[in-house]
Amino acid sequence: xxxxxxxxxxxxxxxxxxxxxxxxxxxxxxxxxxxxxxxxxxxxxxxxxxxxxxxxxxxxxxxxxxxxxxxxxxxxxxxxxxxxxxxxxxxxxxxxxxxxxxxxxxxxxxxxxxxxxxxxxxxxxxxxxxxxxxxxxxxxxxxxxxxxxxxxxxxxxxxxxxxxxxxxxxxxxxxxxxxxxxxxxxxxxxxxxxxxxxxxxxxxxxxxxxxxxxxxxxxxxxxxxxxxxxxxxxxxxxxxxxxxxxxxxxxxxxxxxxxxxxxxxxxxxxxxxxxxxxxxxxxxxxxxxxxxxxxxxxxxxxxxxxxxxxxxxxxxxxxxxxxxxxxxxxxxxx
Amino acid sequence: xxxxxxxxxxxxxxxxxxxxxxxxxxxxxxxxxxxxxxxxxxxxxxxxxxxxxxxxxxxxxxxxxxxxxxxxxxxxxxxxxxxxxxxxxxxxxxxxxxxxxxxxxxxxxxxxxxxxxxxxxxxxxxxxxxxxxxxxxxxxxxxxxxxxxxxxxxxxxxxxxxxxxxxxxxxxxxxxxxxxxxxxxxxxxxxxxxxxxxxxxxxxxxxxxxxxxxxxxxxxxxxxxxxxxxxxxxxxxxxxxxxxxxxxxxxxxxxxxxxxxxxxxxxxxxxxxxxxxxxxxxxxxxxxxxxxxxxxxxxxxxxxxxxxxxxxxxxxxxxxxxxxxxxxxxxxxxxxxxxxxx
Numbered sequence: 001x002x003x004x005x006x007x008x009x010x011x012x013x014x015x016x017x018x019x020x021x022x023x024x025x026x027x028x029x030x031x032x033x034x035x036x037x038x039x040x041x042x043x044x045x046x047x048x049x050x051x052x053x054x055x056x057x058x059x060x061x062x063x064x065x066x067x068x069x070x071x072x073x074x075x076x077x078x079x080x081x082x083x084x085x086x087x088x089x090x091x092x093x094x095x096x097x098x099x100x101x102x103x104x105x106x107x108x109x110x111x112x113x114x115x116x117x118x119x120x121x122x123x124x125x126x127x128x129x130x131x132x133x134x135x136x137x138x139x140x141x142x143x144x145x146x147x148x149x150x151x152x153x154x155x156x157x158x159x160x161x162x163x164x165x166x167x168x169x170x171x172x173x174x175x176x177x178x179x180x181x182x183x184x185x186x187x188x189x190x191x192x193x194x195x196x197x198x199x200x201x202x203x204x205x206x207x208x209x210x211x212x213x214x215x216x217x218x219x220x221x222x223x224x225x226x227x228x229x230x231x232x233x234x235x236x237x238x239x240x241x242x243x244x245x246x247x248x249x250x251x252x253x254x255x256x257x258x259x260x261x262x263x264x265x266x267x268x269x270x271x272x273x274x275x276x277x278x279x280x281x282x283x284x285x286x287x288x289x290x291x292x293x294x295x296x297x298x299x300x301x302x303x304x305x306x307x308x309x310x311x312x313x314x315x316x317x318x319x320x321x322x323x324x325x326x327x328x329x330x331x332x333x334x
Numbered sequence: 335x336x337x338x339x340x341x342x343x344x345x346x347x348x349x350x351x352x353x354x355x356x357x358x359x360x361x362x363x364x365x366x367x368x369x370x371x372x373x374x375x376x377x378x379x380x381x382x383x384x385x386x387x388x389x390x391x392x393x394x395x396x397x398x399x400x401x402x403x404x405x406x407x408x409x410x411x412x413x414x415x416x417x418x419x420x421x422x423x424x425x426x427x428x429x430x431x432x433x434x435x436x437x438x439x440x441x442x443x444x445x446x447x448x449x450x451x452x453x454x455x456x457x458x459x460x461x462x463x464x465x466x467x468x469x470x471x472x473x474x475x476x477x478x479x480x481x482x483x484x485x486x487x488x489x490x491x492x493x494x495x496x497x498x499x500x501x502x503x504x505x506x507x508x509x510x511x512x513x514x515x516x517x518x519x520x521x522x523x524x525x526x527x528x529x530x531x532x533x534x535x536x537x538x539x540x541x542x543x544x545x546x547x548x549x550x551x552x553x554x555x556x557x558x559x560x561x562x563x564x565x566x567x568x569x570x571x572x573x574x575x576x577x578x579x580x581x582x583x584x585x586x587x588x589x590x591x592x593x594x595x596x597x598x599x600x601x602x603x604x605x606x607x608x609x610x611x612x613x614x615x616x617x618x619x620x621x622x623x624x625x626x627x628x629x630x631x632x633x634x635x636x637x638x639x640x641x642x643x644x645x646x647x648x649x650x651x652x653x654x655x656x657x658x659x660x661x662x663x664x665x666x667x668x669x670x671x672x673x674x675x676x
Contacts, residue, residue: 053521054492160610161378190377190548195592195604202603217521220551224594224604247596261526262596263551267574269597270555277526280477281491 005080006041007211008065008098008179013038013074015057015064019286032286034060035071036235039312042179047205047212049226049243051219051258053282056232058215062181065213066100078179096126099172103184105164109156115142116152119171126175141170144207145200162193169200173208183215198225219262223247231255234285234293237312241319251321251328254278254294292324300325337408338365339542340389340510345402345412347381347388354615355399358384360566362402363640366559368509369540371532373557373574375547375589379611381566382546386514389544390429391419406510425455428503432515434495438487444471444498445483451505470501474531493524500531507539514546529556550593554578562586565612565622568640572649582644582651582660585623587667621652629655629663 015035020026034057042048050058063069065076067087076083078098084090099122102108109118120138123129129137139149145166156164165185172180185201186194198221204210216222222229223243230240231254239252250256257278278297283289289296295305302325310322347359358381366372376382387393389404391414404412406427414422423429431437439447448467452458458466464483471479474497487495496516503511513532517525533556535541547553553560553574560577562570562585570583581587591605609626612618618625620635627634633654640650644657653660 053523162610191550192377192588192592192607195594195606198594199603199606218594219522220594220596223596224600244599257523259596261522263522263525263529263549263555264595264597265550265554265578265590265593266595266597267554267557267578275526277523281493281524 005077007044007046007079008040008042008213009075009077010038010040010061010065011075011077013061013064013076014072015060015069016072030286032284033235033288034285035064036285036288037074038232038235038237040230040237040240042211042213044178045205045209045211046228047201047214047226049222049229050213050215050232051217051222051229052232053217053258055234055282055285057235057285058232059183061232062100062183062213062215066098066181067095092126096128096175097178099175099177099180101165101168101172101180101182101185104188105161105168106156106188108168109164111156113155114152115147115154115156115159115167118156118167119152119174122171122175128175137174138170141174142167144173144204145170160193161189162196165189165193165197166200169197169204173204177210179211179213181213184217185214186221187217194221201225219247219258231258234282234288236293236322238294238323239319239321240312241315241321242317245317245319249327251315251319251326252294252323253298253300253325253327255321256327257297292322300327336367339368339407340364340366340544341403341405342389343403343405345385345388345404346400347384347393348399349397350399351615356614357566357617358398358614359388360614360617362563362566362568364561364568364571366510366542366544368542369536370558371536371543371545371556373545373547373553373560374563375550375553375560376563377548377611379614380563381614382563383514385563386429386512386544386546389512390423390427391416392429421455424451424503424508425506426508427510427512428506428508429512429514430496430499430503430516432518434492434499434519435487437499438495438502440487443484443486444490448483448498448502448505451502455506466505467501470504471498474498474501474504475527476501492520493527496520496524496528497531500528504535508541510542510544511535512544512546515548516545517552518547518549525552532556550589562589565617566614567622567652569623569653570651571640572646572651576644576646576649580644580649581664582649582657583623583653584627584629584655586651587664591667621654631655 013035014037016031016033018028019030021029052058064071067090070085078094116138119141120134123134147166186197214226226243229243229246230237233254239255250259256276260275261277280297291307291309292305295301304324310324312320312322314320342364345359345362348355348357374382403410445467449463452463452466468479471482476482476497517528536543557574560574561568564585570586588605588607607626612622620637624630624634638652638654640652642650
């Protein structure tokens with residue numbers, strides 16, 4: 001029987017990386033606050049997109065959820081159970097249910113192994129299936145992603161980028177997971193191939209009831225593939241809500257900046273007057289600005305934003321945003 | 335009307351391999367006028383980067399067999415020898431690449447790299463060149479340029495490095511800038527600023543830009559003209575508004591339909607092209623897109639010429655389908671899209 005609560009629940013997750021000085025093991029002179037107090041929940045069969053600029057902590061968050069890096073503090077619950085920080089201390093039955101798909105389909109497949117081995121290895125490692133049973137599961141996983149069983153005898157270099165990404169997805173599916181964490185799964189692919197992989201992820205969700213935590217930098221792709229979107233800035237979630245609402249009427253000025261900067265393939269909309277792209281570059285996560293981290297780049301910032309950190313508060317339609325001057329109602333039209 | 339700044343005629347680039355000759359560029363003709371941006375779009379392996387590199391003679395060292403004419407400012411530069419090409423590169427025509435970290439020298443300060451670019455083509459005192467370098471950095475929107483001049487590439491953020499590379503490319507006020515995926519490796523907010531910068535430079539300096547990209551959104555933002563490449567050939571070319579509003583080639587249709595748009599509720603499914611791009615060693619006879627095209631018919635076994643078929647003399651395509659039939663097919667696809675919730 002499955003628990004009623006969310007499938008994955010992340011609460012106050014913090015991951016700081018120490019910055020050491022000195023040649024050998026020096027003293028700590030600072031900390032990169034990669035993830036700095038993030039809370040998120042993903043329901044069974046739900047897909048949550050995580051967007052933000054490079055360095056905002058979205059990849060670190062994924063890896064912490066999977067136990068690949070140990071958090072500094074905070075909790076990760078899966079199916080109602082508190083999980084140990086490190087993957088190796090988590091029960092294998094839980095580890096099987098959370099699988100990862102990587103960004104680079106060239107670097108994430110061992111070039112010396114046949115596809116059947118790549119997809120079948122997790123089954124052996126987890127002691128789930130051997131021999132003919134293993135072959136059957138591998139064939140089924142390949143079939144699910146649109147590859148023929150005969151492809152199992154080939155090596156990764158014989159496949160195109162899109163096909164390799166399918167192999168990576170088949171490997172994640174082999175253990176029959178409930179949650180797939182995908183870090184930029186389509187960024188390295190051409191648009192038409194990207195469409196194939198996005199469609200595949202959606203089909204798998206419908207057929208298998210998979211939940212996704214999907215990291216992306218392309219808001220269009222994330223909107224297409226996800227039910228909800230969480231926007232991160234310098235280690236914090238600044239806005240979260242239904243994908244359509246977040247993209248069409250952003251509440252946080254940073255979300256609006258991301259939406260404005262995303263090109264729309266329609267020359268008729270060129271120079272659209274509503275563009276508000278944040279000035280300057282994001283500061284380093286080693287020395288984030290005080291209070292609201294976006295305030296030095298924010299067109300709406302006031303003295304309050306430099307003094308008091310805004311908390312995530314609820315807005316209409318199941319949305320949350322951390323901003324003292326949210327873009328809601330009439331305020332959104334400026 | 336003045337002749338175009340850049341005119342490429344029947345350009346072919348082949349690379350000999352053990353398996354046969356890879357025809358990366360297979361008879362490409364195009365023109366770019368001063369102050370205009372030509373967007374060249376297509377997927378990986380369609381030959382767009384080879385085209386860009388060949389314009390400046392950068393494929394010569396790789397054993398490319400090149401034929402055709404590349405006329406820049408009235409001079410056929412395909413015929414120039416290496417030393418003449420070296421004088422041209424960085425002066426009359428410059429290039430920027432996708433990855434600034436790989437294009438900048440890691441052990442040289444930003445300032446000395448810009449100064450070197452200036453002094454490679456002009457006799458200028460070092461101090462004057464350094465002052466000019468600071469000016470260039472300011473012009474491309476790098477804050478605190480004096481400080482940045484003394485820094486090394488690794489000390490700059492990705493967007494800052496990309497702008498430093500643009501500053502180097504602009505050092506000698508080229509009339510033509512070739513930009514190969516200049517924003518693919520940067521975040522969207524940085525991308526928006528770099529595209530705005532390119533747009534300003536072409537307006538203020540009358541610089542012509544060839545923008546190579548796989549991103550149709552980027553093309554829609556800044557290009558005046560678009561050339562769609564598939565398997566070494568241009569399959570459609572025309573003014574940007576026409577390409578997006580009335581695309582003529584089925585490959586262009588599928589490219590446009592496969593891009594998820596942020597300004598619309600999602601389609602139930604994205605359009606996808608089945609199959610994979612053809613081998614450039616032994617491409618299919620006739621239309622290269624034929625094996626993947628849902629609308630192919632017997633005429634497609636002959637290569638369609640790049641001709642105006644849609645009623646606009648500036649809008650060319652390589653597709654045998656009757657324009658009227660194309661309109662019907664596209665309308666049918668669009669109404670199916672509405673049923674899908676588009």
